[in-house]
Amino acid sequence: MAQNLENIIELKHISKAFADGFVAVEDFNLEIKKGEFVTFLGPSGCGKTTTLRMIAGFELPSSGEILLSGEDISRLSPNERPINTVFQRYALFPHLNIYDNVAFGLKLKKLPKEEIVKKVQRVLEMVDLAGFENRKVTTLSGGQQQRIAIARALVNEPDILLLDEPLGALDLKMRQEMQLELKMMHERLGITFIYVTHDQEEALTMSDKIVVMAEGRIQQVGTPEEIYNEPQNAFVADFIGESNIFNGLMTDKLRVRFCGAEFVCLDDIPEGSPVDVVVRPEDVIMTTVEAGRIRGIVHSVIFKGMHYEITVLSGKNEVVIRSTKAAELGGQIGLNIEPDGIHVMPVEQIMNQFEGVLTKAYKLAFMGQEYDCDVVSLFGGAFMKEGVLYDTDGEEIDTEDVKVSLSVSPEDIIMSDNAKEGIICGHIINLIYKGDHYHYVVRTDDEQDVIIDDEYLWNMNDYVSLVIPAEKLAMEIKR
Amino acid sequence: MNRFRFTRKQLAIPYMVFLLLFVVMPLLVIIYFAFTNGDGQFTIANLITFFTNANTMGTLVYSAAVSVVSTLTCLLLAYPAAYILARGPWKHKSVLMMIFVLPMWINFTLRITALKEMLSVLEENLAYYPFWNTVIGMTYDFLPFMILPIYSTLVKLDDSLLEAAADLGAAPWQIFLKVTLPLSVPGIVSGVMMVFLPSMTNYVVLDMLYNSTYIMGSLIGSYFSADDWHNGSMIALILLTIIFTVSVVAGRYEDENMGNRGGALL
Structure with missing residues (x-):
């Protein structure tokens, strides 16, 4: 039980089916520790937002329970949960000024006025918008509105802060700035953050732990490094970063055959199993025709600033390579892959x-x-x-x-x-x-x-x- | 050769002609008559008469009372109806809305006649409660004009604002008082204007319900029937000023982008 005490929130067998029969989330199990920065990552419609809304209390799970510090909160209404949300489109109250927006939660708690003023001031300073108290919401830019939305949630000192694609409406530069700011805020405050995004780069940059979701199910839970380097299935590999995915076969212990050649790998999977093989483009090494295990013809070379993206056709297979060196278009080329660049995973049941x-x-x-x-x-x-x-x-x-x-x-x-x-x-x-x-x-x-x-x-x-x-x-x- | 070129501006010509002939000209005529006497000389005697005559002032107060009470009754009936229509779990909101607006498609006099018959049965003699009968008639007539604008502000209300309020700790009744109600003020203001202003002048309802008291509309009519164009014009001008002032004041509370008041259904 000692281990359970550090879990601030536990989701147990959560499922959500909507009235029209659509199953958004299926058998979702997750434990989140106090102070963690957890990101739900997946394509749109994968159930990540629905899961977040169940934690916030806007949706009730069809089955399963949500435990907050060991207590079941899955049937409580949103106003009874010590959890606050930063909404995708900010959802600031247009009829209130900045001060009243931020003070909204504190006023409901009937705190003394001086205390509210002090807290609002402090949180506005934290998001760099001190002095904006009397401005109207509509006079702020998207980035400023976003900061107010964060301030409005944080001022209540929630146990958990939920963020539903909060940076989705911002431009790239602003988004990158806010990513760093949010990360710093998280480190400073020690509040548990649960973040929803479809942007894998954002997830890799900010999170302690990433939950990759697809079609209502968890595909993989792990640190950014684990998710990127050891994807558990072809979906995760394809979704996180660029990947070459091949059908392969285990030919011997720690030996896998794909693209017409045999390679040594590090994943121990029984001999004879059909597998998916994932190779990151930066792990493919270009070499001479003689030295390469795979041989092919250079099909395209695209300059991408930091590197070249090279596509090589080898028989029926297409291999994408990322390299600082260019290759000659149409030329014969050899390719090698080191054992630690080969990620082998058993094929999902596919009948x-x-x-x-x-x-x-x-x-x-x-x-x-x-x-x-x-x-x-x-x-x-x-x-x-x-x-x-x-x-x-x-x-x-x-x-x-x-x-x-x-x-x-x-x-x-x-x-x-x-x-x-x-x-x-x-x-x-x-x-x-x-x-x-x-x-x-x-x-x-x-x-x-x-x-x-x-x-x-x-x-x-x-x-x-x-x-x-x-x-x-x-x-x-x-x- | 200077050929005739058709521009977008020329599309406005028919309406401009209409505006000049039937709005601007009559207005000028009214202003002229309001500030002249029988000999065609300038005077403000008509203005003074209005504010010193107990009858005309009494009519103004009675009209205002009818309007205020009718508007409040409409508001009390319309807000819950609009709220249920807009926020309820209905699939075909516009069809439900149509049912509320449907009476508007039946001829006005026919509706009031039907109402008169019903009230006669209930009250035996309509002369017992002339004021309240008038309020009922006005309410019956103008209720959809109150429901529609409130409905259209409520239906556009962003759900995420209500969720944000709940998330910040507001119970359902607090969400209503602190978010839903303030954000529906533009709809309420539109509705109030659309009911308050016409009920100052709509004397047909009074006539048909055998209320012999004058309101502003019938007062103006009586002066013109008696060939007193000068005093009649002055009262019309005063009424116009009142309506204009109310509109300007109320306009400040209206949302700038409240273009759609649901008028299309009428």
């Missing part, structure tokens, strides 16, 4: 699961279509006689409404832009380039996520029709 039902006529009904199906092998030991199916005891089997679980591997689904061609349509909500093919997630019109591997490039949000060849469907009776 698509569906459900279908059998009809009386021994057909499979699936997404509004009927498929022929081999019912004899589906029911173990059954046999067909004169068009009727019997089980081992010779009893007729009624197949009507028997549920069947179906699985299809991602490379067997074909995408088409002709809506009539496939059996279901959907939007591409995620794509990751994996060296020689793209890895897509398509959210269908009935809210199912389907994973597809395809060598052709489609765009995010493309509306595609999915063709699932009947012979590729693996079937099993659902019990």
Whole structure:
């Protein structure tokens, strides 16, 4: 229990489903220590803001509990929680001046007037806006409004400060300044900060601990270094920084094969497992054709100021390299990667699961279509006689409404832009380039996520029709 | 060759002509009559008459009383209605709003006649409560004009402000008093103006509800019917000044970007 005492907040099995059935957050577990700077990082719609809103009390979790210093606060309303929020669009009260905005929380606590004046003054000095007390909110610039929003939250001396993409509306230079200021403020005050952003650079710069989220789930929790250097899956690797992601295979202990060559690696994964291999562009070393394990042709060279970004085609694979040296366009080149530059991770479970039902006529009904199906092998030991199916005891089997679980591997689904061609349509909500093919997630019109591997490039949000060849469907009776 | 060029300015010509003929000219005529006597000589006697005559002053006070009470009644009815409409969990807010505005699409005299019949049944004789009948009539007639502007400020209210207030420790009733209400003041001011000003002059309601007392509108009418254009014009001018002053004062409290008062539905 001693360990639990330092946790200022614990989120236990938090899930949030909205009234329309959309599941924003699923089984979220996290412990945050007092004084930590924790960042929730992920693409839009990954559930990071919803999680923050549950901590603030604006949303109630559908299940799970939130413990603040060991006490369950998940059902308390926002005004009963010792937590304050800095909102994305500042949410300053337009009818109040700066002083009244900052003093809002203190006045509600009925503090004596002199004390309020003193505290407001102190916090305004901290955000460099002393003397602005009587100004109207609308006369301030975006950066100044942001500081007021921070001051308004901090003046209440909360146990936890929540920041919901607070720098999103600022320009780049202002954003970088504010990042440093926030970081310094955090160090000075010792208050726990929970920060939400989709900007990976911001997360890496500011945080003690990063929580990478995607599709309502935690993908990885770790320090910025851990997240960057040891991504746990292809999503994290792709989201944090630039990455080359390849399909690979473990050929021996600490040996992995990808891009047509074998490499020594540091991750101990059982021999024969299919893996994702992540290599950062700065970890690829260019060398002569003879010395390189991978050989390829230089496809493009782009000058990026601090470095060159070079793309090399090796067979079907595309390798991106970041180097201070340029390479000759169209020339043959050799590439090497040191063992510590190779990050190997077991492949996520990637079969698509569906459900279908059998009809009386021994057909499979699936997404509004009927498929022929081999019912004899589906029911173990059954046999067909004169068009009727019997089980081992010779009893007729009624197949009507028997549920069947179906699985299809991602490379067997074909995408088409002709809506009539496939059996279901959907939007591409995620794509990751994996060296020689793209890895897509398509959210269908009935809210199912389907994973597809395809060598052709489609765009995010493309509306595609999915063709699932009947012979590729693996079937099993659902019990 | 100097060809005729069509510019955007010329689009304004029809309205300018209308404005001159039916607004500016009549106004000048009224000012002329207000400050002259039967012989066409300049005088301020009409002005003095108005403020010294017990009848005209009594009418002014009665009109103001009808207006103030009607406006307050409208406000008390409209604010909760607008609040529920704007902040409630409705999916089709504009349809609900339409239901509130729907009576406006029925002919005005028909509505007041219906109201008269109902009040007659309830009160037996309308002459018992002439003042309150008038207030009910005005309220019935002008209520949508109060609901609409309040509704449109409340519907635009940024949810994050309410969340910020809750986050800073405000209980629901404190959020209402400290954030929602102050931020809906522009809507309230618009609504008050849209009810207060017409109810100073709308004597049709009084007539139809058998209230024989004069209000400002009927007073002006009576002078003109009696061929006393000079005093009638002066009273019209005084009323215009009152309305103008109220509008200017109230305008200060209105939000600059409160362009949409929901008038499109009417």
